[in-house]
Amino acid sequence: MSQPRPWNFSAGPSVLPEPVLEQAAAEMLDWHGSGMSVMEMSHRGAEFSQICDEAEADLRALLGVGDEFAVLFMQGGATAENAIVPMNLIGRSPERHADYVLTGSWSTKSFKEAGKYGEAAIAATNDAPFEDESGAFGPLTWVPAVADWRVRSSAAYLHLCSNETIGGVEFMDWPNANTMASLGAPDVPVVIDASSHFLSRPMDLAGVGMLYAGAQKNAGPAGVTVVIVRRELIGHALPICPSAFDYANVAKERSRFNTPPTYAIYVAGLVFKWLLKQGGLPAIEKANATKANALYGYFDQTSFYRVPVHRSVRSRMNVPFTLTDSSLDQAFLDGAKAVGLNQLKGHKSVGGMRASIYNAMPLAGVMALIDYLQWFEREHG
Numbered sequence: 001m002s003q004p005r006p007w008n009f010s011a012g013p014s015v016l017p018e019p020v021l022e023q024a025a026a027e028m029l030d031w032h033g034s035g036m037s038v039m040e041m042s043h044r045g046a047e048f049s050q051i052c053d054e055a056e057a058d059l060r061a062l063l064g065v066g067d068e069f070a071v072l073f074m075q076g077g078a079t080a081e082n083a084i085v086p087m088n089l090i091g092r093s094p095e096r097h098a099d100y101v102l103t104g105s106w107s108t109k110s111f112k113e114a115g116k117y118g119e120a121a122i123a124a125t126n127d128a129p130f131e132d133e134s135g136a137f138g139p140l141t142w143v144p145a146v147a148d149w150r151v152r153s154s155a156a157y158l159h160l161c162s163n164e165t166i167g168g169v170e171f172m173d174w175p176n177a178n179t180m181a182s183l184g185a186p187d188v189p190v191v192i193d194a195s196s197h198f199l200s201r202p203m204d205l206a207g208v209g210m211l212y213a214g215a216q217k218n219a220g221p222a223g224v225t226v227v228i229v230r231r232e233l234i235g236h237a238l239p240i241c242p243s244a245f246d247y248a249n250v251a252k253e254r255s256r257f258n259t260p261p262t263y264a265i266y267v268a269g270l271v272f273k274w275l276l277k278q279g280g281l282p283a284i285e286k287a288n289a290t291k292a293n294a295l296y297g298y299f300d301q302t303s304f305y306r307v308p309v310h311r312s313v314r315s316r317m318n319v320p321f322t323l324t325d326s327s328l329d330q331a332f333l334d335g336a337k338a339v340g341l342n343q344l345k346g347h348k349s350v351g352g353m354r355a356s357i358y359n360a361m362p363l364a365g366v367m368a369l370i371d372y373l374q375w376f377e378r379e380h381g
């Protein structure tokens with residue numbers, strides 16, 4: 001690389017590990033002596049079969065996922081899953097009930113989509129302000145206590161978004177079988193949209209029915225959606241479910257029911273290998289905690305910037321913050337860009353700033369951001 005690339009804080013598609021990009025570049029014209037780019041291979045040939053099977057095996061190894069789960073590489077993004085999930089699972093409930101925990105814009109979108117396929121209900125929501133001994137918080141910046149969730153025992157599943165990418169709200173854990181029993185819904189499986197913190201830390205899937213994630217944050221390029229679903233939940237697709245979206249078909253054909261996003265799966269596979277080389281999810285979690293603690297630690301000792309999210313659920317991946325004086329926002333962004341800190345503008349629906357610090361963002365990038373935050377505060381504070 002002739003000059004260092006800027007630090008990229010995009011929420012997704014987002015920064016990928018540089019060794020992965022370099023390997024993909026080196027293998028662009030000729031994958032492993034095959035004489036073909038991965039883009040040019042048949043999805044049913046021996047070469048791509050090896051790539052796809054290895055990606056699945058490496059992902060299973062990373063997450064510790066056994067054969068009780070199907071691991072699927074699908075298309076359509078997490079947005080398509082908002083429809084694909086109910087089309088596949090809601091038929092488990094004769095009344096077509098499904099319950100949703102709403103903690104921000106992504107879970108709300110999931111809830112709204114599910115209403116097309118059955119009777120979706122809100123199990124809990126953070127759409128009101130919240131106050132405790134640590135302060136006052138606005139809507140969408142906290143997570144309702146699990147004990148207060150109302151889950152119907154008739155629900156086909158309980159859906160939550162475990163990391164709200166826009167609001168920066170992260171679930172540190174989620175209900176297991178015991179918790180679901182205490183909520184009066186022992187047989188209701190938990191379904192998780194983990195898109196924006198997938199593979200950022202070990203995840204306990206013991207009580208989870210299904211987890212899905214668009215790849216374009218921590219797992220690879222846009223175009224592939226990872227679906228991890230308990231095999232016992234498969235086989236209840238509504239008659240209207242397109243065959244290509246029926247988990248039974250995709251699982252049976254090991255993600256090759258129709259042409260999958262081959263190149264995206266290949267790059268995701270390189271990311272999985274990179275993660276294994278880093279020491280797997282425990283090691284990447286440690287690195288992520290160090291980065292997040294450094295950044296939040298800086299924000300906590302100044303009143304020039306403000307983090308709106310309740311301390312207990314601050315996301316380690318997406319860090320929203322505001323400048324107390326919002327008239328400085330544009331100057332902040334322009335100055336950041338000038339020193340190689342890119343894509344810090346907050347989502348248009350909430351304004352302010354957001355630093356996404358995914359797995360592939362090195363600590364050096366976070367330290368560069370903190371240096372800039374400090375400098376800007378000195379200049380304008």
Ligand code: PMP
Pocket residue numbers: 012076077078079080106161163164165166193194195196214
């Ligand atoms: N869920 C979450 C948590 C997300 O962050 C996003 C995208 N930012 C989506 C769903 C939608 O993903 P896609 O655009 O790939 O459909």
